[in-house]
Amino acid sequence: MKIRMYFLLLFFLALGGTLAGQEKKPLDHSVFEKWNDVKAYRISPDGNWLAWVVAPARGDGTLYLRNLKSGEVNRFERGEQPQFLPDARTLLFRISPPFDMLRQARLDKKKPEEMPKDTLGFYALEPGTLEKVARVKSFRAPEEGAPWFAYHLEKPVPVKDTLQIGEEMEEEEKNRIKEEKEAIRKKNEAIKKAKGSDLVVVNTSNGKEFVFNDITNYQISKRGDLFVILEEKGDSVTQTRLLTLETGSGKLTGMFRGEGELKQMTVDEDGKQVAFLFSSDTGDVKIFDLYYGPVKDEEAKMVIGREHGNMPENWCVSEHGSLWFSRSGKRLFFGTAPVPEPEPEDTLLPEEKYEMDLWAWTDGMLQPMQKARLSRLKNMNYLAVYHIAGKKMVQLAGENMPRVSVSMKGDGDVALGLDDTPYMKYISWDAGGYVDIYRVDMNTGARKKIFTMTRDRYSFSPGGKYLAWFSSADSIWYAMDMKKETRVNLTGGLKAVFWDPLHDTPSPTPPNGVAGWTKNDEYIILYDDTDIWKLDPAGKDDPLNLTAGYGARNRIRYRYLNLDRDQDYLPSSGEAPVSLFHLRDKSSGYALIRMNQSGKPQELLRGDFRFYGEQKAKNAEKLVFRRSSFEEYPDLWVSDLRFRKPEKVSHANPQQDEYLWGTAEMVEWTSMSGELLQGILYKPENFNPEKKYPLMVYFYERYSDALHRHIPPQPGHNINFTQYVSNGYLVFLPDVSYKTGYPGESAYNAVVSGTTYMIDRYPFVDREHVGVQGHSWGAYQIAWIITRTDLFKAAEAGAPVSNMTSAYGGIRWQSGMVRQFQYEETQSRIGGTLWEKPWHYIENSPLFFVPRINTPLLILHNDEDGAVPWYQGIELFTAMRRLGKPVWLLNYNGEPHHLTTWGNRMDYTIRMKQFFDHYLKDAPAPEWMVKGIPATEKGTNNGYQLMEE
Numbered sequence: 037m038k039i040r041m042y043f044l045l046l047f048f049l050a051l052g053g054t055l056a057g058q059e060k061k062p063l064d065h066s067v068f069e070k071w072n073d074v075k076a077y078r079i080s081p082d083g084n085w086l087a088w089v090v091a092p093a094r095g096d097g098t099l100y101l102r103n104l105k106s107g108e109v110n111r112f113e114r115g116e117q118p119q120f121l122p123d124a125r126t127l128l129f130r131i132s133p134p135f136d137m138l139r140q141a142r143l144d145k146k147k148p149e150e151m152p153k154d155t156l157g158f159y160a161l162e163p164g165t166l167e168k169v170a171r172v173k174s175f176r177a178p179e180e181g182a183p184w185f186a187y188h189l190e191k192p193v194p195v196k197d198t199l200q201i202g203e204e205m206e207e208e209e210k211n212r213i214k215e216e217k218e219a220i221r222k223k224n225e226a227i228k229k230a231k232g233s234d235l236v237v238v239n240t241s242n243g244k245e246f247v248f249n250d251i252t253n254y255q256i257s258k259r260g261d262l263f264v265i266l267e268e269k270g271d272s273v274t275q276t277r278l279l280t281l282e283t284g285s286g287k288l289t290g291m292f293r294g295e296g297e298l299k300q301m302t303v304d305e306d307g308k309q310v311a312f313l314f315s316s317d318t319g320d321v322k323i324f325d326l327y328y329g330p331v332k333d334e335e336a337k338m339v340i341g342r343e344h345g346n347m348p349e350n351w352c353v354s355e356h357g358s359l360w361f362s363r364s365g366k367r368l369f370f371g372t373a374p375v376p377e378p379e380p381e382d383t384l385l386p387e388e389k390y391e392m393d394l395w396a397w398t399d400g401m402l403q404p405m406q407k408a409r410l411s412r413l414k415n416m417n418y419l420a421v422y423h424i425a426g427k428k429m430v431q432l433a434g435e436n437m438p439r440v441s442v443s444m445k446g447d448g449d450v451a452l453g454l455d456d457t458p459y460m461k462y463i464s465w466d467a468g469g470y471v472d473i474y475r476v477d478m479n480t481g482a483r484k485k486i487f488t489m490t491r492d493r494y495s496f497s498p499g500g501k502y503l504a505w506f507s508s509a510d511s512i513w514y515a516m517d518m519k520k521e522t523r524v525n526l527t528g529g530l531k532a533v534f535w536d537p538l539h540d541t542p543s544p545t546p547p548n549g550v551a552g553w554t555k556n557d558e559y560i561i562l563y564d565d566t567d568i569w570k571l572d573p574a575g576k577d578d579p580l581n582l583t584a585g586y587g588a589r590n591r592i593r594y595r596y597l598n599l600d601r602d603q604d605y606l607p608s609s610g611e612a613p614v615s616l617f618h619l620r621d622k623s624s625g626y627a628l629i630r631m632n633q634s635g636k637p638q639e640l641l642r643g644d645f646r647f648y649g650e651q652k653a654k655n656a657e658k659l660v661f662r663r664s665s666f667e668e669y670p671d672l673w674v675s676d677l678r679f680r681k682p683e684k685v686s687h688a689n690p691q692q693d694e695y696l697w698g699t700a701e702m703v704e705w706t707s708m709s710g711e712l713l714q715g716i717l718y719k720p721e722n723f724n725p726e727k728k729y730p731l732m733v734y735f736y737e738r739y740s741d742a743l744h745r746h747i748p749p750q751p752g753h754n755i756n757f758t759q760y761v762s763n764g765y766l767v768f769l770p771d772v773s774y775k776t777g778y779p780g781e782s783a784y785n786a787v788v789s790g791t792t793y794m795i796d797r798y799p800f801v802d803r804e805h806v807g808v809q810g811h812s813w814g815a816y817q818i819a820w821i822i823t824r825t826d827l828f829k830a831a832e833a834g835a836p837v838s839n840m841t842s843a844y845g846g847i848r849w850q851s852g853m854v855r856q857f858q859y860e861e862t863q864s865r866i867g868g869t870l871w872e873k874p875w876h877y878i879e880n881s882p883l884f885f886v887p888r889i890n891t892p893l894l895i896l897h898n899d900e901d902g903a904v905p906w907y908q909g910i911e912l913f914t915a916m917r918r919l920g921k922p923v924w925l926l927n928y929n930g931e932p933h934h935l936t937t938w939g940n941r942m943d944y945t946i947r948m949k950q951f952f953d954h955y956l957k958d959a960p961a962p963e964w965m966v967k968g969i970p971a972t973e974k975g976t977n978n979g980y981q982l983m984e985e
Contacts (some may be wrong), residue, residue: 064764070096080124084655087118132156178260194224223547231268262307289505304361346429362446371417400460404853443500450500451476465954467861497557508544515573524575532564542867554608589621599652622743641679646744664746666700698761705793708785714740715770730805730956736814738771751941776867778818799809805956823885830955834896838912839883850902886915898931
């Protein structure tokens, strides 16, 4: 008996040791760069194969290929950009150089041509053989049809001359080596001067290949029956040749040859016609002509030039416009613009020139906005069409109507013209912008104005028969027959909410949106807040609620699920898939509705997850989608179209099982303004209700719908919720609703009431250790809130507005827009100008109440912030510093509104965690918080070291 007990004791001791060895670890910063993400995924056209890429934040990824019938999986190291050929027999993918090799090459300051290059992999699915081609610049395959693809090689690597001529060599040997060295020199010179490189066109069904030299560009028709190839040679003058390869017959045709520059080559969907722009000008300023040719004619000719009869005076074909055929191939669209003028000869020395920006009150756009859009403005061009059969050009757009939207993929008789030029100045203070809307005749270019100075949201039917719009004046959808110009009220008599009920900015209320149109523009499918409607734009048929009001009654939002991105129309009958989202409990899933009758949606799949990323096999009833929760990474799942027996096929982060994670739950409370609000509470995985936990509060506006969003451990501009709960924090995300004129008070009412509710309701919340963090708009609200309460022991504000009076006239340098619109109509929610509501601006500015702040504050504000001027952070910092209040400002040099480089994001994440650990977990303060980092130690001392108490 004693021996038996002894061995039992040994067993349990050993088991305990094993379990102890398997104890989960808290997440630290070291895991960030190795945490994986599914970067790309493709399901084969026949639905039998799935390819996806799993890659860490920094490092080499892996391409996985799964046979969905057998379950067999292949791996391809460093594989990226998977693409199945249309016949579903071959997988193409790019193989990138090793991460460490690229990093070392950058450290070694290698020239671009010396950098490691990509490799092309093409894998035959049956019988499972892989071929590789090194130094591939690009590869392309058709969308449909033939089993062809092409790859474009990098230029050859220059040959390194290692030949030496020795004094003891015979003269004949010396001459031979000299000849070889000269041959190497000439070869390298030719490589250096070459404009193009080799293009290889491959037929995967029979292995046939075509190789072309000196190629600079290539295009493939939609079904792969025609390859269009651009060959360029020459030194001072470019010798240009355009080739076509008909894959069915193997016929190679030279469609064009000339001396000059060829651009914008394109091919129609059927692979029967080609077009391009060409200029023979040799100066810096080039004027291009439009060339067109049927492939059967074996020649492309100029059809539109500067002197064309319908070309506007002193205009020409623009090299910056898009060139494309209509779906039928009967029309060819291109851009036109005023003839470019050469730059005047520079005859001045630098010190003799002036450099100045003139801000004129008559400008439509402010100078910084013009500079932000400078490239776009210089390259501005206007849509024109060439009617191929009639050999007629029609100018559609112009300087006084710069935008035109066509119908029926370019084959319609009616287009929609938009002119915002009279109202450019208004965008400085009116959100959304105004436009005049025109009906444009595609055959003549004649236009007729149908709306003046509107900013309503509109939908142009695919066939061009109707224009539908949501009127912000009365929150009603209307439709207009584009020929008869008769108008129909679509939703005025319906008891449904077709606008966003949570809209709370002083701007026009937006609609819930348009799902699409049915064939022949017969019906428009609209969304209300929860349900889906089928409406007759002609006003003859009664409105049909396809979801029978089930969404409104049960607080479920239904939305059409588009599984065919190429479809022009939605079905008008039969079954159609929809997504569903429960507005209260945040569950989601999929259902079926019938497009010709009203009824309760047939639920197919629903759960406490987030479902998204749907991708259907082109020729099979097979679907791949993603499923996530806070605890579950959004891996890939496959199923049939009714979501029967869904199967998980990827497992991106198996190492997650080694770490402590957390849970997410919904909480509700009543705000100080009497409104029922929602929020998310994240708890540690090893949560113990008998313990006290520090609480971190994060908010922006509304976040509760993201209850089932997975948050991987990664550096960023906010606290990483997962890392914080893994390390023993509670994290609370309260929703905020707003009252115009009182954004600061609105945030206070929601956030403070929610935080107080958490403290009062849950005894495990440590009321003495509560912190708050937010970025941008969230940072402004935090800065305001801490002037009104000492509830928070520490706060962080990233890029806060601290003084609305100075920020109001400031510039968002990234876009060049003045910030006035933001306060008058959008996020900042003042609802008037500075001179109309001066006290609202002052009362909502934290800077004026800095003496009330008792909360230690960490500020992030970068000197290249293009959204919130960084002097806003400086104003707050210098005021708090002067009053002796603990404050730090982190300025990452050259960084914009959000941190972009890995090093800066990591540094910020570490410092913010040290800051909150000190105040909320009583950890020692790091050196940078105690002593700062003098400019003399910048880059040599990070100050991370924790100070002894």
